[in-house]
Amino acid sequence: MKKRLTIWALGLIVLCAAALPLAFRAQPRAPQPAAAAATPLPAAANPPSTHPRIDAAIHHLEAAKSELQAAPEEFHGHRVKAIAHIDQALNECGKALASAP
Numbered sequence: 001m002k003k004r005l006t007i008w009a010l011g012l013i014v015l016c017a018a019a020l021p022l023a024f025r026a027q028p029r030a031p032q033p034a035a036a037a038a039t040p041l042p043a044a045a046n047p048p049s050t051h052p053r054i055d056a057a058i059h060h061l062e063a064a065k066s067e068l069q070a071a072p073e074e075f076h077g078h079r080v081k082a083i084a085h086i087d088q089a090l091n092e093c094g095k096a097l098a099s100a101p
Contacts, residue, residue, distance in 0.1 A: 051100055058093050061086050 065086045068079055 061090050
């Protein structure tokens with residue numbers, strides 16, 4: 001009887017441990033403000049690029065900037081500094097694309 005109870009308890013623990021990642025992944029994200037949502041450019045204004053890695057970096061930087069702008073706290077000025085650094089990085093990416101052959 002004691003052995004059977006131990007097996008059931010261990011099985012329950014394993015089942016709960018396996019279900020934990022599913023429970024945390026199912027949490028809804030905070031709603032994004034409408035102003036922070038990126039609007040795609042028309043196809044004519046966004047020609048295909050020969051530098052897909054820089055384009056991907058620009059996309060990720062813009063997404064990070066939107067997330068930081070939507071953050072409710074100030075984080076003692078570090079959030080604002082991070083946004084400024086992202087603006088500088090976006091500027092440098094633009095210069096890289098402009099100087100590319």
